[in-house]
Amino acid sequence: MTAALAIKNLHKVYGNDFVALQGISLEVQPGDFFALLGPNGAGKSTTIGVICSLVRKTSGEVSIFGKDIDQDFSGAKKFLGVVPQEFNFSQFEKVEDILMQQAGFYGLPPAKARIQVDKYLKRLSLWDKRSQPARMLSGGMKRRLMIARALVHEPKLLILDEPTAGVDIELRRSMWDFLREINAAGTTIILTTHYLEEAESLCRNVAIIDEGRIIKNTGVRSLLQELNKEVFVFDAAEPLAQPPALEGLPVKQVDERCFEVEIEKGQSLNGVFDQLSAQDIRVVSMRNKANRLEELFVAMVNANKPENKEAAQ
């Protein structure tokens, strides 16, 4: 099957000799929901920039649904929709004009463009704002406008560069639902994000990029299986004079009603509850201390640091 996105040995050196990408190779299959994770400056936005041709690559190959971006520029671009990190539409244009123009840039005749524009104005709850200049929109509406703009020509591959940065929880959740919906309808989605909960919740596959290299490329589930231990936070019904004693498990008291228990992979939680019940400790709630993917991400990025690599050797 032709990959939705195939990147081979991609290098990028900026004019100031800053090496942003050091031979990235990556394949994203059609229909996938793929996360590209990495710390700031890791090379995520440069990679996206090269794919959508806003950044000139130094060497390497990029193809979108089998169309090489160097050999068939127009063909490759037709498959692609991009939602950049920063607002990049004319602040003075009306919302519907921005979408109509975008459809025109992809060669959609006005009648067909109008149907598409109306469809995405409604789907992204921008219909009431269609006649307003873009600068009058709230931050969340501007984000939705950028998503509508990226989708108006029905791309097969949608790339979103931190689409939910700075949006409130309610809007973030509704955007997640929308993205799940269009992915289910067949659109391949690549997402960069700093919210690892977002990647864990939405994506099936993930690549972690650091210092211009892919340090991990796998399924989200198999990545989570690499997690050796998790910390659970327990809330007790009554105040505790001291942390509960749990055989073989490290326990840390956070406050008089709250304590943390570190549990290794394969260990059962039933034993924990049995021991707590034996000590007359009634638990009213329990949760993961941190996002699981976040823990793995931090561990991997730390392990990739030169000083830690040397120490490991």
Place this chain on the structure above:
Amino acid sequence: MSPSEQWVAFSTIVRKEIRRFTRIWVQTLLPPAITMALYFVIFGKLIGSRIGEMGGFDYIQFVVPGLIMMAIITNSYSNVVSSFFSAKFQRSIEELLVSPTPGYVILLGYCIGSMCRGLLVGIVVTCLALAFTDFPMHSWTITVAIVFLTSMLFTLAGFINAVFANTFDDISIVPTFVLTPLTYLGGVFYSIELLSDFWQGVSLFNPVLYMVNTFRYGMLGVSDVNIVGALVGLVVCVIALFAVALHLLNSGKRLRS
């Protein structure tokens, strides 16, 4: 992109440009009309009546072609330079750069859109001029050809200026320090026959002189320069600037990282 898709993309850019300058008509269409009306009143009527004839015509008739051409030059240039630089500044140019629209379609779209403003202002100024004087039309063909070529040349120059500009200051330097002196010294208000041999020779290095005089020839049938040479030179310059602008756009210089 198929030819029909390219046509859609091209007409989208042109419509966008026309919508932009008509939306802000108080800034784009009204000022040249007022400025030129003042020129006609002061240089044409008040001072012109004391100057008498120039090139065999009343002074106001002599300056009308130059003033129309001046309006076309400045508006063709300033439209594309401000529009394209604003798109760069707001990063909305990325909408186009990410799309499958070929570079030459983008370039032609911006140029034709800006030419529309230049030509619209030219028509407005011509109508105003008719309120002050009448003038013959020696050759429609030469008049139309020189208007289109001049407008195209300055939209291309404005486009190149916008590509290289980093700040809003950079887009005002060329119009202020290059375009205005060349236009004022390009035979808009006088025939170079009035100058000494030395300054006549210097004036021949001013490209605007050829455009103004060819346009004046089209309207009045008088000129200080060789018309065929001027038209051929202009075509060569348009082709050269188009090639430079297209190279800049396709290579992504100053537009892509």
